[in-house]
Amino acid sequence: MRIETSAGPAEIELDQLRKPAFLLLLTHGSGGGVDAKDLLIVRDSALRLGGAVARVVQPYRVAGRRAPGxxxxQDQAWLEIVAHLRGRKRIPVIQGGRSNGARVACRTAVAARARGVLALSFPLHPPGKPEKSRREELLAAGSIEVVVINGASDPFGIPDPADAAEVRVIPGQSHAFRAGFDLIADTVTPWLARWC
Incomplete structure (x- = not known):
């Protein structure tokens, strides 16, 4: 599915049941795609619980760029996507993503009226530059519950547990998960089940 936004077209991979319990929107990191294994694990967990899942390729990636600009x-286009997918449905909307997508989900959570945010590999700061913290983006979700899942050796840093409802650290993993997918599913499944 394609959605036109003020930043250009976005592409959506939509897995939807007839009467979903919730709608989960997921998006990618800066240079990545929506087929990252951690996003697919989250999608599968949500589908098992009866949710609908929209994996969103943001307009800058559809246009072939690696950086969001x-x-x-970026946030305005995301809010347009959320509004289009939500339509007139009155089901809970949860949003999330990995890396840059996690930043977008946190920054727009209040405006999107999201019930929760899932932040995979939230990049707390650029590698080696902890003084350039993105903590305020994480906190932009306000009272909306944010669950963070990061690798233990992520060079972008790991958010403080006090800044989220839950921070799950996957041992032996960096920014891109190569293992620990069972721990991701174990974290996400009970959290998503609250909206069933």
């Missing part, structure tokens, strides 16, 4: 433009 302006935060304002």
């Amino acid at each position: 302006s935060v304002v433009i």
